[in-house]
Amino acid sequence: MRTDYLISDIPTPAVLLDKQRLAANCQRMSDRAARAGVQLRPHLKTAKSAQVAALATAGQFGGITVSTLAEMRYFFDAGYRDLTYAVGIVPPKMAAIEELMEQGARIRIVLDSVAAVESLAARPTRYRGEVPVLIEIDCGGHRAGVSAQSEELLAIAQCIAATSGLTLDGVLTHAGHSYHANSTAARTEIAEAERDAAVLAAQRLRAAGHACRTVSIGSTPTALTDIPLDGVTEIRPGVYVFFDLSQAALGVCExxxxxxxxxxxxxxxxxxxxxxxxxxxxxxxxxxxxxxxxxxxxxxxxxxxxxxxxxxxxxxxxxxxxxxxxxxxxxxxxxxxxxxxxxxxxxxxxxxxxxxxxxxxxxxxxxxxxxxxxxxxxxx
Amino acid sequence: MRTDYLISDIPTPAVLLDKQRLAANCQRMSDRAARAGVQLRPHLKTAKSAQVAALATAGQFGGITVSTLAEMRYFFDAGYRDLTYAVGIVPPKMAAIEELMEQGARIRIVLDSVAAVESLAARPTRYRGEVPVLIEIDCGGHRAGVSAQSEELLAIAQCIAATSGLTLDGVLTHAGHSYHANSTAARTEIAEAERDAAVLAAQRLRAAGHACRTVSIGSTPTALTDIPLDGVTEIRPGVYVFFDLSQAALGVCExxxxxxxxxxxxxxxxxxxxxxxxxxxxxxxxxxxxxxxxxxxxxxxxxxxxxxxxxxxxxxxxxxxxxxxxxxxxxxxxxxxxxxxxxxxxxxxxxxxxxxxxxxxxxxxxxxxxxxxxxxxxxx
CATH class of the missing domain: 2.40.37.20 (D-serine dehydratase-like domain)
Known part of the structure; x- marks a missing residue:
C-alpha cells in the first residue's frame, strides 16, 4: 500500500484532512477535558479511523466511543480495548460484543428501559463474564433515555442488579439538541442541563445503593462551553475532530x-x-x-x-x-x-x-x- | 460465504430486496423498451449489484450504464463489456477507462463542451484504440449538456472528429427534472422534450456529416410514459428496479x-x-x-x-x-x-x-x- 500521494493523483471525490487543524482540534478538546478534570472518551462515529483515533486519544486514558458494531470491531482490531457502544442495545447485537469481550475488550452497553434489561436477561448466551451497563438519561433532547428524576431510572438499576451477567456501571447522556443552539448563552444552558441531568441521575442511583462509577456526558457544542463539570467523569464529543459548517454556523468553531x-x-x-x-x-x-x-x-x-x-x-x-x-x-x-x-x-x-x-x-x-x-x- | 439467511439472523440495519417485485419492475421496463422499439441500457448507479444487473439486462442486449469508476470496474469484473460512463469525463479518469478497454470493454464516455474534448486531446496516454464519445444534450433539466439547437453542439462534434483517438458515437440526455413532475401530463411533456432534444441533436449532427449511432435518453419517470420513441436508440432508466417513495409520490409506481x-x-x-x-x-x-x-x-x-x-x-x-x-x-x-x-x-x-x-x-x-x-x- 502506498503511503504518499500527490493531490493531483488522488481520484475524486475524496476526503482530504488537514492534519495540523485536526491536531489542533484534538488539543483543544484535550485541554478542555483537562481543565474540567474529566476524562475524554472521543466518539469515533465521526472519523471512523484508527489514525484519527490515535490523535484524539493522545494523552488520554485510551477509552473511545462507537456507534456501530463495524466501528467496534475495527477499533478493537486497531488495539482499542475500552469501548462504549453508545446506541441503545438489543439482544441480537450482544454476540458480537461478547465475542470481543472474550478477547479482552471492555465494552459498555447502553439502555434506557426495564424492557431492554429484560430482553437482555432473556437472551441465549454462553458468555460468562459481566457486561457493564450505562443507563441512558434524557437531558432534554428527547431522543433516547429516561428522565433523571424518573422512577424508571431506579427500576432499571434494580432490574440490572437482579440480572446475572449485567453490572451497572453508570449513566450516559448526550445533549444532541445543542446542535440547534447558536449562542453561547443557549449552549451554556443546555450544557448545564446535560451535566445536571447526569449528575442528578448518578446521585439518585447512589442514594438507592447502586454503584455509579461512570457519569458520561457530551456533545461537541456543550463540551466546548466553559462550565464546571463537577460530578462528571467523562465527555464523549465526536465532530470536534473535524468540525464542519454546522458547527461553524453555531459559533462553536471558525x-x-x-x-x-x-x-x-x-x-x-x-x-x-x-x-x-x-x-x-x-x-x-x-x-x-x-x-x-x-x-x-x-x-x-x-x-x-x-x-x-x-x-x-x-x-x-x-x-x-x-x-x-x-x-x-x-x-x-x-x-x-x-x-x-x-x-x-x-x-x-x-x-x-x-x-x-x-x-x-x-x-x-x-x-x-x-x-x-x-x-x-x-x-x- | 453463506448464501441463505433467516430474516432474524440479519444484522440491522440492512437492505432487503423483494425479488418478485424487482423482477416485475425489470419486466415492466423491458416491456416498455420492446414496445417502443428501443434498447434498454439500465443505469446501475441505483442497484450497484451484479445480481440486480442480471435481472435488469435479462433479454436485453447487455449494455449497462454506470456513474462511478468503482461501478465500472465492478461490473466489468462481473462480465459486462458494454458500458456507458454517464457523468462528464475528465482526463484523470481516462486511465481507468482505458485499462478496461485494453481488456476488452467498450466504454462510452460523455462530455458537453469543446473544452472537455480539448482537455482529453491533451492528456498523456499510451492507449492506441478509439474511445467512443457521446455528446450530452440538455433537454431542459439544466444540469449538464449543450442545447440541441446550439452552435456548440456542432463545434464539439467537429472537435471530436479532429481529435485522434476519439470517435463520435452519438448523443445522450437525461430528463432529471421529471423527478419534480407529479402528473402524467407533465411527465409526458418532459418525456417528449427529452426525446425531441436527443433526436434533433442527432439529426443536426448527421446533417453536418457526422455519424450518430447512439441516441440515448432516459429517466425512470419519462421512460415509463407511453410516447413513441422514433429516432431514439436506447433508454437508460435506473431507479425503476427498486422504485421508492419519491417515484410513488410522483405516480410513477404504486x-x-x-x-x-x-x-x-x-x-x-x-x-x-x-x-x-x-x-x-x-x-x-x-x-x-x-x-x-x-x-x-x-x-x-x-x-x-x-x-x-x-x-x-x-x-x-x-x-x-x-x-x-x-x-x-x-x-x-x-x-x-x-x-x-x-x-x-x-x-x-x-x-x-x-x-x-x-x-x-x-x-x-x-x-x-x-x-x-x-x-x-x-x-x-
Missing part, C-alpha cells in the same frame, strides 16, 4: 478550524444556468444541510481552492447523486478560473454524514506536498 | 411496487415524545427527503411490518446518524405492538441514496423463509 474537505473535480461549465458541475454530488457530500438552519449561503458546502482558501460566494447549491452544482452568491461566476479538470475542495455541512461512506482519508501533513492515506471503516 | 426496504430493529420506546427509536438513522436511510415535495406524511420513510405490509401512519419522522425516530400520524403510537428488539422495514424515500452505502442486499425470493445475500459495490 471556518478556519474545519479539518475535513471533499476534493472534487470540475466536470462541466453551465454558462446559462451559471453553475460549475463537480464530481462530488449527494453521495459524496451527503444531503445533510444542517448549517442552513442558521446560514442561507452554505447549501451543500462552501467551496475552497486547492490550498483550502475559501472562494467568496462559491457554494454547492444543489446535489444529484454524482453531480454537485457550484454557484456563486457574489455576481457572475468566473468560469475561466475553474477550467474543466481543475480541482476544488468543499467544506462539509455535517462532517459525520459527509465522510461516512469513504474508505480512506488523504491527509495533508503540512510537511511537503505528499499526502498520507489513512484507512477508515464504514457501514455497519 | 407503494406495492417498491422492492427495496431497510430492515431495522426497535432499540427504544420514548412514550412522552411518542416515538420508537430504530437503529436505522440518517446513514442507513440517507437524509434525502425528495418525496416530501409531494407528500407530507413520509419523512425519511414509511414503515412496514416484517412482511412488508405498511403500518398506517407510521413513518420515520427524524433521523440522527444511527437513530431513526418512528412516529405515527394516526393517533397514539401503540408501543406494545413494537417491543424492543422487534423488527420493522422502512421504505426508502429515494432508493439510489438509501442503498448506496451498503455492501450487500438480503433478498426475499418468495420461495421459503431463507434469504440470499447479493453483493454490491459502493463508494468511488
Amino acid at each position: 471556518l478556519e478550524d474545519i479539518a475535513a474537505s471533499v476534493l472534487a473535480t470540475v466536470i462541466g461549465h453551465q454558462h446559462e444556468s451559471g453553475h460549475l458541475l463537480i464530481d462530488a454530488g449527494a453521495l459524496a457530500l451527503s444531503k445533510d444541510v444542517s448549517a442552513s438552519e442558521f446560514r442561507s449561503d452554505v447549501g451543500y458546502g462552501l467551496v475552497c481552492d486547492l490550498d483550502g482558501k475559501l472562494i467568496p460566494g462559491l457554494h454547492v447549491a444543489d446535489a444529484h447523486q454524482e453531480h454537485g452544482f457550484v454557484k456563486s452568491t457574489e455576481g457572475a461566476l468566473a468560469f475561466e478560473r475553474f477550467p474543466i479538470g481543475s480541482r476544488l475542495r468543499v467544506l462539509p455541512n455535517h462532517a459525520c454524514m459527509t465522510v461516512a461512506p469513504y474508505d480512506a482519508y488523504y491527509v495533508l501533513t503540512g510537511d511537503g506536498p505528499s499526502l498520507q492515506r489513512w484507512d477508515k471503516t464504514s457501514g455497519w | 407503494l406495492e411496487d417498491i422492492a427495496a426496504s431497510v430492515l431495522a430493529t426497535v432499540i427504544g420506546h420514548q412514550h412522552e415524545s411518542g416515538h420508537l427509536l430504530i437503529d436505522a438513522g440518517a446513514l442507513a436511510l440517507s437524509k434525502d427527503v425528495s418525496a416530501s415535495e409531494f407528500r407530507s406524511d413520509v419523512g425519511y420513510g414509511l414503515v412496514c411490518d416484517l412482511d412488508g405490509k405498511l403500518i398506517p401512519g407510521l413513518h420515520v419522522a427524524d433521523a440522527h446518524q444511527e437513530h431513526g425516530f418512528v412516529k405515527s400520524t394516526e393517533g397514539a403510537l401503540a408501543f406494545e405492538r413494537f417491543p424492543i428488539g422487534s423488527r420493522l422495514r422502512v421504505l426508502p424515500n429515494h432508493a439510489c441514496m438509501t442503498v448506496a452505502p451498503y455492501d450487500a442486499y438480503y433478498v426475499l425470493t418468495g420461495d421459503g423463509p431463507s434469504l440470499q445475500r447479493w453483493d454490491k459495490t459502493s463508494g468511488w
Whole structure:
C-alpha cells in the first residue's frame, strides 16, 4: 500500500484532512477535558479511523466511543480495548460484543428501559463474564433515555442488579439538541442541563445503593462551553475532530478550524444556468444541510481552492447523486478560473454524514506536498 | 460465504430486496423498451449489484450504464463489456477507462463542451484504440449538456472528429427534472422534450456529416410514459428496479411496487415524545427527503411490518446518524405492538441514496423463509 500521494493523483471525490487543524482540534478538546478534570472518551462515529483515533486519544486514558458494531470491531482490531457502544442495545447485537469481550475488550452497553434489561436477561448466551451497563438519561433532547428524576431510572438499576451477567456501571447522556443552539448563552444552558441531568441521575442511583462509577456526558457544542463539570467523569464529543459548517454556523468553531474537505473535480461549465458541475454530488457530500438552519449561503458546502482558501460566494447549491452544482452568491461566476479538470475542495455541512461512506482519508501533513492515506471503516 | 439467511439472523440495519417485485419492475421496463422499439441500457448507479444487473439486462442486449469508476470496474469484473460512463469525463479518469478497454470493454464516455474534448486531446496516454464519445444534450433539466439547437453542439462534434483517438458515437440526455413532475401530463411533456432534444441533436449532427449511432435518453419517470420513441436508440432508466417513495409520490409506481426496504430493529420506546427509536438513522436511510415535495406524511420513510405490509401512519419522522425516530400520524403510537428488539422495514424515500452505502442486499425470493445475500459495490 502506498503511503504518499500527490493531490493531483488522488481520484475524486475524496476526503482530504488537514492534519495540523485536526491536531489542533484534538488539543483543544484535550485541554478542555483537562481543565474540567474529566476524562475524554472521543466518539469515533465521526472519523471512523484508527489514525484519527490515535490523535484524539493522545494523552488520554485510551477509552473511545462507537456507534456501530463495524466501528467496534475495527477499533478493537486497531488495539482499542475500552469501548462504549453508545446506541441503545438489543439482544441480537450482544454476540458480537461478547465475542470481543472474550478477547479482552471492555465494552459498555447502553439502555434506557426495564424492557431492554429484560430482553437482555432473556437472551441465549454462553458468555460468562459481566457486561457493564450505562443507563441512558434524557437531558432534554428527547431522543433516547429516561428522565433523571424518573422512577424508571431506579427500576432499571434494580432490574440490572437482579440480572446475572449485567453490572451497572453508570449513566450516559448526550445533549444532541445543542446542535440547534447558536449562542453561547443557549449552549451554556443546555450544557448545564446535560451535566445536571447526569449528575442528578448518578446521585439518585447512589442514594438507592447502586454503584455509579461512570457519569458520561457530551456533545461537541456543550463540551466546548466553559462550565464546571463537577460530578462528571467523562465527555464523549465526536465532530470536534473535524468540525464542519454546522458547527461553524453555531459559533462553536471558525471556518478556519474545519479539518475535513471533499476534493472534487470540475466536470462541466453551465454558462446559462451559471453553475460549475463537480464530481462530488449527494453521495459524496451527503444531503445533510444542517448549517442552513442558521446560514442561507452554505447549501451543500462552501467551496475552497486547492490550498483550502475559501472562494467568496462559491457554494454547492444543489446535489444529484454524482453531480454537485457550484454557484456563486457574489455576481457572475468566473468560469475561466475553474477550467474543466481543475480541482476544488468543499467544506462539509455535517462532517459525520459527509465522510461516512469513504474508505480512506488523504491527509495533508503540512510537511511537503505528499499526502498520507489513512484507512477508515464504514457501514455497519 | 453463506448464501441463505433467516430474516432474524440479519444484522440491522440492512437492505432487503423483494425479488418478485424487482423482477416485475425489470419486466415492466423491458416491456416498455420492446414496445417502443428501443434498447434498454439500465443505469446501475441505483442497484450497484451484479445480481440486480442480471435481472435488469435479462433479454436485453447487455449494455449497462454506470456513474462511478468503482461501478465500472465492478461490473466489468462481473462480465459486462458494454458500458456507458454517464457523468462528464475528465482526463484523470481516462486511465481507468482505458485499462478496461485494453481488456476488452467498450466504454462510452460523455462530455458537453469543446473544452472537455480539448482537455482529453491533451492528456498523456499510451492507449492506441478509439474511445467512443457521446455528446450530452440538455433537454431542459439544466444540469449538464449543450442545447440541441446550439452552435456548440456542432463545434464539439467537429472537435471530436479532429481529435485522434476519439470517435463520435452519438448523443445522450437525461430528463432529471421529471423527478419534480407529479402528473402524467407533465411527465409526458418532459418525456417528449427529452426525446425531441436527443433526436434533433442527432439529426443536426448527421446533417453536418457526422455519424450518430447512439441516441440515448432516459429517466425512470419519462421512460415509463407511453410516447413513441422514433429516432431514439436506447433508454437508460435506473431507479425503476427498486422504485421508492419519491417515484410513488410522483405516480410513477404504486407503494406495492417498491422492492427495496431497510430492515431495522426497535432499540427504544420514548412514550412522552411518542416515538420508537430504530437503529436505522440518517446513514442507513440517507437524509434525502425528495418525496416530501409531494407528500407530507413520509419523512425519511414509511414503515412496514416484517412482511412488508405498511403500518398506517407510521413513518420515520427524524433521523440522527444511527437513530431513526418512528412516529405515527394516526393517533397514539401503540408501543406494545413494537417491543424492543422487534423488527420493522422502512421504505426508502429515494432508493439510489438509501442503498448506496451498503455492501450487500438480503433478498426475499418468495420461495421459503431463507434469504440470499447479493453483493454490491459502493463508494468511488
